[in-house]
Amino acid sequence: MTVKIDGIEGTQPEQLMKLLLSLASDWGDVFDTSKLKAVHLSGAMTNIVYRITWPKNASEDDVRTVLVRIYGEGADIFFDREEEIRTFGLISTHGHGPHLLAKFPEGRVEEFIHAKTLSACDLRDPEISTLIAAKMREFHDLNMPGSKTAVLWPTMRKWLIKARSLCSQEHAKEFKLDIIENEIDTLENELSKRKQNVVFCHNDLQYGNIMIDDKTRTITFIDYEYASYNPAAYDFANHFCEWAADYHTDTPQNLDYNKYPDLEERQRFVKSYLSSTGNQPSDADVDQLIDDVERYALANHLFWGLWAIISGYVTHIEFDYIEYAKQRFSQYWLKKPQLLKE
Structure with missing residues (x-):
């Protein structure tokens, strides 16, 4: 019944x-x-x-x-x-x-949290961005049970197998799924050369998963489906990539990377994160983390690109997942030569 x-x-x-x-x-x-x-x-x-x-x-x-x-x-x-x-x-x-x-x-x-869900443009507000950075540091400091190893790489390999099993030949060719495993291997090898700070990450900090109490200016993160241990730089990269999105338009699948945070905005965010515990970071620490974040943005494009391919075949929510996947993979191939300096 x-x-x-x-x-x-x-x-x-x-x-x-x-x-x-x-x-x-x-x-x-x-x-x-x-x-x-x-x-x-x-x-x-x-x-x-x-x-x-x-x-x-x-x-x-x-x-x-x-x-x-x-x-x-x-x-x-x-x-x-x-x-x-x-x-x-x-x-x-x-x-x-x-x-x-x-x-x-x-x-x-x-x-039900009686607070305002952020809008796409709120991410660009310097005050709100600073508050998000401090809350991210709090979240990363959580000591959660289970393995403290990064799940990013095995997750992408698992999703690649699933995407291949679902995809039409046309989509498999378009998304170059035959060589994506090699791309994942290359990224893991390159990004693992530097010591990474693996922490408990939200992994999906789009504006719809961030709320603010206008009276207290308190930030709350919601929706933890993808939360797990990963390099902190990956969580930054995910959040910065979400600046390009607006899911409340007539074309929510479209991304505008002109809205990706510029260097000054990234520096402000990283400095706010590193200084939120009371210690002032050196310029070298800030520059190093920003560089790591940019490289992890490549992994983020592959992660959500694979997610979108699978979703396009199994999900009936009204959203053009395949077009979204195209844009994430396009950005990966565009940025890879610059960020990996091939």
Whole structure:
């Protein structure tokens, strides 16, 4: 038996309604199922996310709000959902992000954070960028259980195998999938020549995964599906690449690398990160990290390019994943000769 919640596409398990009823009861709410409202929150490309509200009492003068995340099709290719939920809970106990309220087979219910999700242009705001850098340092300092080795390289190799198994011959040829394994090997060898600071990274710091409380100017990172141990420089690279994106346009798959942070903006971010613990970095430390970040941007293009190819074949979220993949791979081939100095 299934139940439809007004505002959510399709039908969801009756278990979801039971979970909401149980939560409302625990909170002492007077729960009227006819008063539930759901609003789709755009910008997510792995899951479908809704804000759900209901009146706490009959007078309807106070409203309860939660976030419901419906897992996207094919997402289990990219990460272990149970592991992701464990990570979610552990990060919450460290004081980061929302609390997990309940889970059901097709998704979960999370605490709704009453803060503003950033927009694409917010990333360019010097004050906000500085706050993001400091929060990134906090996140990187988390001591999470499990292996402390970088997962970037084995993940890309696994995704390459999956992309090859799904791809049409046309796409396999277009994306040069026959030589991408060699590109991954080359990158790993080149980027591993320098000692890397491997930390717990978010790995998906696009603007939609960053929230700010306008009153307290507190930054919160959300959505940890891809969080894992990686070189810190890779997390910087991922964030800087996201400056080129705006997922709230008529063409969300299009990237504008003219918006990639310039040297001054990268220096400000890196200095803010390194100095957030009270120690002032040397110019040499800043320059070294910036150089590492630029080289890890190459790995980031391959990572999300492979992700997009797979998503284009398994996901039904309205987004042109294949066009997105084309742009990430194009940027890789454009920048590789300069950054690896072949």
